[in-house]
Every structure is written in C-alpha cells, then in structure tokens.
Amino acid sequence: MKQHTRWTRLLATPLAALMLVLAGCETTQLDEPTAAPVESRKPVAGTAGAAGGTPGAAAAGTPQSQVATVDLAGQGAAGAAARAAAPSQRIVYFDFDSFAIKNEFNAMLDGHARALAASRDKRMVVEGHTDERGSREYNLALGQKRAEAVVRSLALLGAGEQQLEAVSFGEERPAVPGSDEEAWSRNRRAELKDR
Amino acid sequence: MPRRQFLGVLGALGAAAAAPAAAQFRVEISGVGATQVPVVVGDFRGEAAGSVRLAAIVRADLERSGLFRALPADQPLDESSNINLAEWRGRGADAVVGGSVSRLADGRFDVRFRLWDAVRNEQLLGQSKVVLPEDLRLAAHRVADEVHEKLTGERGVNATRIAYVVRTGRRFTLHVTDADGEGGQVALASPESIISPAWAPNGRQLAYVSFETQKAVVWVQDLSTGARRRVAAFRGSNSAPAWSPDGTRLAVTLSQDGPSQLYTLPAEGGTPVRLTRSDSIDTEAVYAPDGRSIYFVSDRGGGPQIYRVPASGGAVQRITFDGSYNVSPAISPDGTLLAYVTRRDGAFKLMTLELGGGSPLSLTDTRHDESPSFAPNGRLLLYATRLQGSDVLMTTTLDGRIKTRLVSSGADMREPAWGPYSR
Numbered sequence: 183m184k185q186h187t188r189w190t191r192l193l194a195t196p197l198a199a200l201m202l203v204l205a206g207c208e209t210t211q212l213d214e215p216t217a218a219p220v221e222s223r224k225p226v227a228g229t230a231g232a233a234g235g236t237p238g239a240a241a242a243g244t245p246q247s248q249v250a251t252v253d254l255a256g257q258g259a260a261g262a263a264a265r266a267a268a269p270s271q272r273i274v275y276f277d278f279d280s281f282a283i284k285n286e287f288n289a290m291l292d293g294h295a296r297a298l299a300a301s302r303d304k305r306m307v308v309e310g311h312t313d314e315r316g317s318r319e320y321n322l323a324l325g326q327k328r329a330e331a332v333v334r335s336l337a338l339l340g341a342g343e344q345q346l347e348a349v350s351f352g353e354e355r356p357a358v359p360g361s362d363e364e365a366w367s368r369n370r371r372a373e374l375k376d377r
Numbered sequence: 378m379p380r381r382q383f384l385g386v387l388g389a390l391g392a393a394a395a396a397p398a399a400a401q402f403r404v405e406i407s408g409v410g411a412t413q414v415p416v417v418v419g420d421f422r423g424e425a426a427g428s429v430r431l432a433a434i435v436r437a438d439l440e441r442s443g444l445f446r447a448l449p450a451d452q453p454l455d456e457s458s459n460i461n462l463a464e465w466r467g468r469g470a471d472a473v474v475g476g477s478v479s480r481l482a483d484g485r486f487d488v489r490f491r492l493w494d495a496v497r498n499e500q501l502l503g504q505s506k507v508v509l510p511e512d513l514r515l516a517a518h519r520v521a522d523e524v525h526e527k528l529t530g531e532r533g534v535n536a537t538r539i540a541y542v543v544r545t546g547r548r549f550t551l552h553v554t555d556a557d558g559e560g561g562q563v564a565l566a567s568p569e570s571i572i573s574p575a576w577a578p579n580g581r582q583l584a585y586v587s588f589e590t591q592k593a594v595v596w597v598q599d600l601s602t603g604a605r606r607r608v609a610a611f612r613g614s615n616s617a618p619a620w621s622p623d624g625t626r627l628a629v630t631l632s633q634d635g636p637s638q639l640y641t642l643p644a645e646g647g648t649p650v651r652l653t654r655s656d657s658i659d660t661e662a663v664y665a666p667d668g669r670s671i672y673f674v675s676d677r678g679g680g681p682q683i684y685r686v687p688a689s690g691g692a693v694q695r696i697t698f699d700g701s702y703n704v705s706p707a708i709s710p711d712g713t714l715l716a717y718v719t720r721r722d723g724a725f726k727l728m729t730l731e732l733g734g735g736s737p738l739s740l741t742d743t744r745h746d747e748s749p750s751f752a753p754n755g756r757l758l759l760y761a762t763r764l765q766g767s768d769v770l771m772t773t774t775l776d777g778r779i780k781t782r783l784v785s786s787g788a789d790m791r792e793p794a795w796g797p798y799s800r
Contacts, residue, residue: 209519212456212489212503245511249553249562250603254569254589307592316725317704317718317747318572318792319617320674320681322586322593323630323637323658326614330635348632349592350614354570 272374274332281331294374295339302342308332309373310350313366318352325350332372413446414528417470419454422477429513431478437557438521438535441772443779456491456503466495474524485509488516492524501527514560534752539759540574540583541770541793551585553600558770558783564600572792575618580799584618584627595629608646619662628662628671639673652690663706672706683717699737705748709755716749716758727760729775740777750795759793
C-alpha cells in the first residue's frame with residue numbers, strides 16, 4: 183500500500199492545488215459533484231494563457247498547438263545536379279577515425295593546387311564526409327577536420343587560402359547506402375568542388 | 378488487503394479494451410515498474426462524435442510515465458456521474474476519471490472531467506477546459522498531467538511537445554508533435570538534411586542546423602509564424618546550437634577559425650565570442666540548467682569525451698572517463714544527472730552518470746542509441762535508436778524499466794528533442 187500513503191499525503195499539499203489553478207487560464211474548477219449540471223465555466227477569450235506562457239501572448243483564436251510549415255522544396259535541384267556531376271578524381275578517401283591524407287592522393291591534390299594557383303579567381307569548396315556510425319554532430323566535426331586537412335594540403339601545394347573553404351556534411355550525405363565496411367569506406371571522404 | 382489481488386481483478390478488466398488503445402498509440406511497454414497505481418479512465422461522454430479519443434490519450438499518457446496502470450471503464454462514466462466509489466474500489470481501482478466533451482455554439486469544445494479517489498472515497502479534481510478544436514489533444518494531455526500531478530505530486534509532461542526529424546527518401550521534415558509523438562505538424566520541409574533541433578526555453582522557437590545552402594548553417598525559427606532567421610552562417614560549418622537557460626544566447630560550434638570550437642552569440646544573431654581554445658574538436662555544447670557551465674564533447678584527450686567549462690570561459694574539466702567514445706551529453710533539469718551515448722564493442726549505448734560521483738548506468742539493450750534528451754520533469758529520457766532496421770524514437774524511465782516507442786509511420790525518425798513546459 184506504499185503508493186496510497188504517498189499520494190494521499192500529497193493531496194494535503196496546498197501547493198499542488200495552487201499549481202493546478204495556475205496551470206491554465208482556460209481551466210475552470212468544477213463544483214463538488216452533485217446531480218446538478220456544472221455551470222461554473224467562465225467566459226474565456228481565445229486560448230490565452232498556456233502553462234508558463236504570457237497571458238494574452240497567443241492571439242485570440244490561434245490554437246496553441248499551431249505550427250506553421252516552411253517548405254524549401256525546389257531549392258535542392260541545383261545542389262543535387264552539382265553532386266551528380268562531381269567527378270570521382272576529386273575525392274579523397276580516409277581510413278576509419280583518421281584525417282591523414284594517404285600518399286595515393288598527393289598527385290591528384292597537387293593537380294588541383296596547381297590549377298588554383300594558375301587562376302587566382304578560381305574558388306573551391308572542400309566537403310568533408312564521414313560514415314554513419316556515431317553522433318551526427320561529432321561526425322559533422324570529424325568531416326570538417328577532414329576537409330580542413332585537404333584545404334591545408336592544397337594551400338601547402340600552392341593554392342591560396344582565400345580560394346578555399348572547408349565545410350562538412352558529416353554523415354548526412356553518404357556516397358553509397360549500406361551499413362557495412364564496404365559502404366563506410368566509400369563514405370569517409372572529402373570532395374573537391376569548384377564554385 | 379493485498380494489492381496483488383486487486384491487480385489480478387484489474388488485469389481481467391483491462392484486457393478487453395487494451396487492444397484499441399495500443400492500436401491507436403502504439404505505446405509498446407517493455408519491462409514492468411515496481412508499483413503502478415491502477416486508475417480507471419472512462420471514455421468521455423461525447424468523444425465518439427469527434428475525431429479525438431480523449432480518454433485513450435489520457436490512458437496512454439498515464440501509462441507512459443511508468444507510474445500508472447490505466448484501464449477503461451466497462452460502464453458509462455462522466456463528470457456528473459453519481460459514482461459508486463466503493464464499487465470501483467472493490468474492483469481494484471485506486472482512482473477513477475470520468476469526463477465529457479461538448480461543442481459550444483462558437484465552435485470551441487468544453488472538456489470536463491473529474492478525478493475521484495476510490496480509496497479515500499472523495500473527489501480530487503473537477504475541471505472544465507474550453508479549447509479550440511485544434512487543441513483537443515492538448516486538452517486531453519492537460520487532463521493527464523493534472524491527474525498525474527494530483528496522484529503523484531509531480532508535474533506531468535504530457536502537454537509538452539517534442540521535435541524530431543523524419544527522412545523520407547530525399548525529403549527531410551522537422552516535426553513538432555505532442556509528447557506522445559502524435560498530433561504532428563511540420564515546421565520545416567527541405568530537400569537537404571536537418572539536424573540538431575534545440576528548443577528555446579520559452580517553447581516558441583526552435584534552433585536547428587539546416588544544409589539547405591549546401592553547408593551547415595544554424596537557423597532559429599518561430600513555430601507559430603514560420604518566420605526564420607540565420608543566426609550562424611560563418612565561413613566553414615555552423616552547428617550544434619544550444620540555448621542558454623534564460624534564452625538570450627546560443628552556444629554553437631563554428632569552424633571559422635579552423636578547428637571546430639565552441640562559441641556563444643546573441644540568440645537573435647550577432648558577433649560570436651569564442652569559448653574554447655583547442656587544436657581539437659569541441660562540439661555538442663549544452664548548458665547546465667543554472668546557466669553557469671556548459672558541457673561539451675572534445676577529442677582533446679584522443680577520443681571524444683565529455684567535458685565541462687564555465688559558461689563565460691575558463692578551466693576545462695573532464696567528466697567522462699569510462700570508454701574511448703562518449704558523446705551527445707544531456708543534463709537533467711535538476712542538474713544532477715548526465716545522459717550520453719557511449720561506444721562499447723561496436724554498439725552505441727544510452728548511458729546515465731550521476732554528476733556528483735557515480736558509475737555509468739546502461740539503460741537499453743539496443744545498439745544504435747543516439748541523441749538523448751530529458752523530459753522537463755526529469756523522469757523520462759527521449760532518444761533515437763534502431764529497431765528491426767528502422768530508425769525509431771523511444772522513451773525510457775531513468776531505471777530503464779519502462780520503455781515506449783513513439784508513433785512511427787515507417788519513415789526514419791531521428792534527432793529528437795524534448796521541449797520545455799511552456800506552450
């Protein structure tokens with residue numbers, strides 16, 4: 183009978199009753215139960231007075247549950263096309279939990295750095311990506327670290343810092359679907375994109 | 378009189394009507410709590426005429442807390458019933474809820490209910506709530522909260538809201554729903570990913586990270602109007618927004634100076650002030666409830682671990698030591714408990730740790746737990762995980778014994794965030 187003593191004791195707490203009164207202006211306490219119909223409801227304007235909210239903050243007639251929808255559909259087409267057009271020789275792959283650029287990518291990065299050095303008005307964005315495992319935000323930071331590593335490498339090879347921006351998509355934009363090492367190894371990457 | 382006997386009777390009583398409630402809400406309870414108060418909640422008179430099943434919402438809400446067994450009535454019951462409490466008591470009910478809903482001339486609805494104590498044979502609550510049709514679910518949640526508070530002395534969280542992201546193919550939608558995952562509305566729909574929704578303390582705005590401009594940018598959106606503004610769109614990536622408890626500032630992760638570091642800036646946007654200085658990753662900031670310190674994730678020690686720093690900057694203190702990968706901190710409303718995700722044997726597990734000194738406690742038997750957030754009363758955790766190949770949202774009590782799966786349309790659900798009390 184443990185919970186009996188627990189909640190009957192709490193019933194005696196005036197604070198609990200007070201909090202209920204404060205919980206919402208639209209709420210009216212009913213009289214003690216009788217056979218007579220309840221008529222204690224007071225006139226209420228709209229839905230003002232959410233719990234903890236500012237009375238009157240909600241416009242009369244605006245549901246407290248209302249959420250307005252913003253739809254960005256249509257903005258994504260250009261981005262999708264740009265992704266599809268990115269050639270494979272613009273991708274650096276990384277080992278698990280690593281930001282080190284492997285030697286096999288040096289020649290490719292050197293080529294991009296020379297092209298940037300040759301035309302200083304050229305701009306490039308380097309996008310870092312991770313596999314799907316772990317925290318999305320931490321992966322975003324890991325992808326950023328990979329992108330920064332590529333940007334630093336390009337700068338050391340002669341590109342201008344102002345020509346480059348490192349960004350990250352973390353695990354949000356996998357190159358291939360799947361939850362095995364084959365997929366993960368294709369997704370741990372940095373993509374070099376002109377803009 | 379032994380309680381076990383009452384519960385046995387109630388088991389038979391409740392079996393018949395349990396199925397429809399489960400079908401509507403898909404509250405899947407695994408594990409059994411120590412003690413659950415048996416409460417009968419009769420279908421509200423008049424609810425069959427509308428689309429909102431008020432009593433079923435109240436019953437599911439009460440059960441999700443882990444503190445109640447909520448059962449339907451097998452006879453008509455409303456707030457004006459001349460109720461025979463001794464009879465209900467004899468059948469095993471500790472408390473009884475009866476109510477009604479009726480449409481007023483102006484189109485609003487009057488939701489009335491009473492709560493009776495069958496043990497002490499007295500009325501505990503009697504209320505009328507007048508709401509717009511769109512707020513009928515909210516009214517049912519408020520009834521559940523008031524019953525919860527009257528019977529336990531603690532505030533319920535059913536009238537609060539949660540935010541989460543759904544991915545359907547290449548479409549991402551930021552949803553705002555009731556705490557049970559129902560009554561969903563879409564705040565943002567985008568062809569690009571949306572992550573890390575964070576509720577403003579006033580419950581009226583969400584900060585989040587959107588990739589709609591082909592990079593990570595932090596936005597703040599007003600929920601009722603849809604008005605939105607870019608608050609962090611600096612060079613590099615902008616992510617992991619966290620509101621200060623007074624709502625005036627946001628902590629964010631920026632890479633404008635190279636490595637991902639913590640900064641704070643005014644919530645309306647402005648000049649960021651750098652908070653951490655390391656050559657490592659510093660991210661996933663979250664304010665302590667008193668606003669004086671910020672917990673975050675850093676790999677300054679090798680792998681990612683959780684650290685704490687004064688909100689105005691200063692000496693950094695390491696918080697987690699067990700394991701090589703600890704991320705996604707959440708702090709309980711009373712500031713005493715840390716929830717986070719650890720990687721162990723290739724699995725990602727939801728954990729809690731007493732900040733005053735304690736051992737990490739594992740709460741789940743799943744392998745892909747992510748993004749924990751506390752209910753505003755600190756009694757439940759909401760998190761994302763994977764069940765049978767689907768990305769789902771779950772709640773769990775802090776002892777891990779009562780878990781419920783929030784509604785799923787089959788779409789991948791992720792990035793949950795439990796909102797504050799206010800709506």
